[in-house]
Amino acid sequence: MPALHEILIVMPAFNEEEAVGDVVTEVLNALPGVHCLVVSDGSTDRTSSVAKKAGATVLTLPFNLGVGGAMRLGFKYAVDNGFQYVVQLDSDGQHDPSCVPQLISHLDRADIVIGARFAGAGDYSVSGPRKWAMKLLSNIISRIANTRLTDVTSGFKAAGPRAVHLFSVHYPAEYLGDTIESLVLASRAGYAVAQVPVAMRPRAGGIPSHNPVKSAIYLARAAMALVIALWRTPITAKG
Amino acid sequence: MNSMSYAFAIAAAGVALLAVIEMLRRQRFRERHAFWWLLAAIVSLIVSIFPITLEWAASVVGVEVPSNLAFFASIVILFFVTVQHSSELTTLEEKTRILAEHTAMVEERLSSITERLDGEMRGHS
Numbered sequence: 001m002p003a004l005h006e007i008l009i010v011m012p013a014f015n016e017e018e019a020v021g022d023v024v025t026e027v028l029n030a031l032p033g034v035h036c037l038v039v040s041d042g043s044t045d046r047t048s049s050v051a052k053k054a055g056a057t058v059l060t061l062p063f064n065l066g067v068g069g070a071m072r073l074g075f076k077y078a079v080d081n082g083f084q085y086v087v088q089l090d091s092d093g094q095h096d097p098s099c100v101p102q103l104i105s106h107l108d109r110a111d112i113v114i115g116a117r118f119a120g121a122g123d124y125s126v127s128g129p130r131k132w133a134m135k136l137l138s139n140i141i142s143r144i145a146n147t148r149l150t151d152v153t154s155g156f157k158a159a160g161p162r163a164v165h166l167f168s169v170h171y172p173a174e175y176l177g178d179t180i181e182s183l184v185l186a187s188r189a190g191y192a193v194a195q196v197p198v199a200m201r202p203r204a205g206g207i208p209s210h211n212p213v214k215s216a217i218y219l220a221r222a223a224m225a226l227v228i229a230l231w232r233t234p235i236t237a238k239g
Numbered sequence: 240m241n242s243m244s245y246a247f248a249i250a251a252a253g254v255a256l257l258a259v260i261e262m263l264r265r266q267r268f269r270e271r272h273a274f275w276w277l278l279a280a281i282v283s284l285i286v287s288i289f290p291i292t293l294e295w296a297a298s299v300v301g302v303e304v305p306s307n308l309a310f311f312a313s314i315v316i317l318f319f320v321t322v323q324h325s326s327e328l329t330t331l332e333e334k335t336r337i338l339a340e341h342t343a344m345v346e347e348r349l350s351s352i353t354e355r356l357d358g359e360m361r362g363h364s
Contacts, residue, residue, distance in 0.1 A: 057347065059343040059344065059346075060346060060347075069339075073340045080344070
């Protein structure tokens with residue numbers, strides 16, 4: 001198990017001034033010695049200053065690049081500053097930082113560990129078309145990654161040294177690139193993916209949508225992202 | 240075809256060609272962007288001066304109505320231009336993304352260095 005100071009927690013944040021401060025404080029308390037990086041993704045509110053005051057390192061993107069773009073910057077920062085492990089955590093407080101050691105401990109047998117929401121722990125659930133869409137995606141990606149995954153759209157993920165290196169150069173910055181394409185890309189490069197059940201807390205703000213039209217659009221875009229990800233020339237693993 | 244429409248066709252093609260050349264000369268666009276437009280303008284000038292070339296080309300490829308060949312050729316050229324634009328747009332987006340990443344990194348370094356310097360200054364005084 002790697003020491004906490006080798007771990008970089010990356011939190012992509014877009015206009016999260018209300019939640020981000022508490023989340024940073026909680027991360028630093030729960031994981032003493034860990035380095036916490038908040039990527040303010042074109043935020044127009046006080047996200048950067050709140051996060052900084054709470055003790056995080058803050059990178060401010062001049063405009064919104066999406067979660068994929070923010071994460072790629074996070075991985076780049078990790079490589080530039082010598083961090084071997086990166087954990088992605090949402091800045092709205094729905095992920096419990098005390099689960100991080102659990103994720104990290106599985107990195108000895110996998111390159112990427114997903115904190116899965118539906119794998120038993122906690123009572124997080126979605127229903128209707130969105131659930132079917134997520135399930136279908138999980139099944140397809142499970143097949144590509146050659147392991148059973150139940151929650152591929154989770155934003156709670158840990159990456160080991162090999163994956164950090166790969167992602168700092170090749171992290172897909174497109175729509176859903178942070179979930180679907182990154183997993184496809186890593187699996188096809190021969191990296192192992194695993195999942196750990198984690199409990200989810202309700203989001204600090206906002207309600208998940210149950211609109212069937214939105215779910216259909218989401219599924220269509222996800223399918224498109226998947227097809228494009230599979231079309232692309234695979235990246236071969238090095239080192 | 241009467242002489243009026245003949246003159247009109249030549250004038251239109253001539254204006255198009257001059258416009259492209261002038262834009263190139265003023266460096267309003269790079270030569271790789273001008274390629275398709277130059278090609279289109281030159282071909283349409285030739286065809287408008289010698290309409291027989293279009294009829295000949297149509298008979299060679301087996302198109303019954305020569306003007307259909309002209310439409311087809313223009314669509315092909317427009318297609319290539321848009322494809323080229325999409326690809327260049329992607330390249331540009333990637334470049335701005337990299338610049339955004341760089342400024343974010345530089346900004347962070349700058350602010351941490353400034354802070355450290357401020358601390359040292361206060362320590363000295």
